[in-house]
Amino acid sequence: MMHPLHASAADLRDRLYPLQGRVQHYAWGGYRYIPALLGIDNTENKPCAELWMGAHPGAPSLLSGMTPPVDLLQWIERHPLEMLGQASIDRFGGRLPYLFKVLDARDMLSIQVHPSKEQAEAGFDAEERLGIPRNDPKRTYKDDNHKPELHVALTEFWMLHGFRPLEEAADTFSAVPELEPLAPNLRLYLEDVGDDPQHRRELLRALYGHIMTMPQREMDRLLDGLLARIEPLFDRGVLNKYSPHYWAVKAARTFPQPDGGRDRGILSIYLMNLLRLKPGQATFQAAGVPHAYLEGVNVELMANSDNVLRGGLTPKHVDVAALLKTIDFSSGPAAILQGEAISETERIYAAPAADFSLSCIRIAANKTHVQSSAHGADCLLTLQGEVILANSAGQRSLRRGDIVFIPAETAYTLGAVIKSVLYRATVPLQTIL
Numbered sequence: 001m002m003h004p005l006h007a008s009a010a011d012l013r014d015r016l017y018p019l020q021g022r023v024q025h026y027a028w029g030g031y032r033y034i035p036a037l038l039g040i041d042n043t044e045n046k047p048c049a050e051l052w053m054g055a056h057p058g059a060p061s062l063l064s065g066m067t068p069p070v071d072l073l074q075w076i077e078r079h080p081l082e083m084l085g086q087a088s089i090d091r092f093g094g095r096l097p098y099l100f101k102v103l104d105a106r107d108m109l110s111i112q113v114h115p116s117k118e119q120a121e122a123g124f125d126a127e128e129r130l131g132i133p134r135n136d137p138k139r140t141y142k143d144d145n146h147k148p149e150l151h152v153a154l155t156e157f158w159m160l161h162g163f164r165p166l167e168e169a170a171d172t173f174s175a176v177p178e179l180e181p182l183a184p185n186l187r188l189y190l191e192d193v194g195d196d197p198q199h200r201r202e203l204l205r206a207l208y209g210h211i212m213t214m215p216q217r218e219m220d221r222l223l224d225g226l227l228a229r230i231e232p233l234f235d236r237g238v239l240n241k242y243s244p245h246y247w248a249v250k251a252a253r254t255f256p257q258p259d260g261g262r263d264r265g266i267l268s269i270y271l272m273n274l275l276r277l278k279p280g281q282a283t284f285q286a287a288g289v290p291h292a293y294l295e296g297v298n299v300e301l302m303a304n305s306d307n308v309l310r311g312g313l314t315p316k317h318v319d320v321a322a323l324l325k326t327i328d329f330s331s332g333p334a335a336i337l338q339g340e341a342i343s344e345t346e347r348i349y350a351a352p353a354a355d356f357s358l359s360c361i362r363i364a365a366n367k368t369h370v371q372s373s374a375h376g377a378d379c380l381l382t383l384q385g386e387v388i389l390a391n392s393a394g395q396r397s398l399r400r401g402d403i404v405f406i407p408a409e410t411a412y413t414l415g416a417v418i419k420s421v422l423y424r425a426t427v428p429l430q431t432i433l
């Protein structure tokens with residue numbers, strides 16, 4: 001192999017870069033899916049929560065077969081123009097704009113919301129000025145970027161996404177005696193505000209703010225009463241995953257608070273849309289939309305950021321004031337995306353994100369998919385089958401678990417030896433959102 005430092009610019013751009021993703025061993029991760037995908041033994045039985053594919057400074061992917069070893073972040077810093085292309089640099093600077101992941105949730109994750117670009121810039125600046133170290137647990141903004149995210153379920157996938165229609169929440173609150181005192185007049189208020197979206201947001205904000213700021217002792221009394229009634233139902237197998245009670249019990253057991261207190265995030269389960277996605281279905285988490293992954297495996301694509309505000313179901317710091325400023329209090333049914341076929345082989349999951357685009361490529365045996373990384377670098381993840389990836393510089397065979405980084409402005413083909421499935425992360429054409 002030619003030593004990377006002596007390669008010409010054109011040669012670098014034409015190359016195909018196999019990547020080694022980085023596994024994150026968060027405690028909520030599953031034990032089998034990611035190791036099986038990568039063909040590695042998990043002999044230590046460590047939880048394998050996320051596989052990161054990209055150039056995030058927290059865990060950049062390694063370029064396979066390079067001596068000395070080099071990661072994608074260093075490689076892009078050395079060769080920004082050849083790797084990212086001028087159009088991507090003009091829009092996002094010398095960074096890969098997206099982070100690509102496979103996520104396996106065995107246990108529930110916290111309720112989260114991500115800031116807008118403006119909120120992230122202002123929040124990051126303010127915390128820098130206050131001199132809060134970036135690794136301080138009380139620090140909210142790790143960087144100055146927004147983090148819209150899109151994910152596609154690879155297995156049956158359970159999650160919370162956005163606030164339910166308020167009428168549904170009112171029905172639940174009046175049907176569950178322990179919750180009723182939280183909002184005894186919710187129905188009357190709803191009749192008052194009618195369809196006015198602004199007034200509906202204010203009403204929900206007041207209810208949510210009340211829940212998030214109630215004294216802990218009152219919260220414990222309320223949740224102790226509810227859990228004393230529903231835990232026996234859970235233990236007898238009477239509750240199924242379509243019931244918020246099922247997840248409330250799981251949450252209480254997953255997130256015990258110090259001193260026996262209760263996590264108030266449990267109440268959000270009753271206020272949010274509880275979704276079961278089938279494999280191939282997706283949701284988009286715009287800035288401000290609260291969400292929580294409860295169980296299942298997905299492939300996820302997001303802007304290159306780590307900015308998360310937590311809203312409960314966590315032992316970590318909850319900054320209620322920042323949370324109330326960031327959450328979008330709109331309510332209604334969640335939008336489930338099915339993806340849209342744009343060719344015989346490619347299905348794109350359209351989302352209003354300028355930083356990334358995600359599609360699924362399915363190729364029948366002996367068929368070929370033609371592609372070009374026109375607007376920025378591509379990253380391909382092979383989930384199934386065997387394909388020959390080829391461009392002007394050469395070719396390589398891809399099988400399950402193989403990841404390849406393809407520099408911007410590269411034309412390539414994927415020829416399926418057998419029926420194959422890949423996910424493709426890329427930079428979309430700049431459009432006005």
Ligand SMILES: [Zn+2]
Nearest residue numbers: 112114149285
């Ligand atoms: Zn998220």
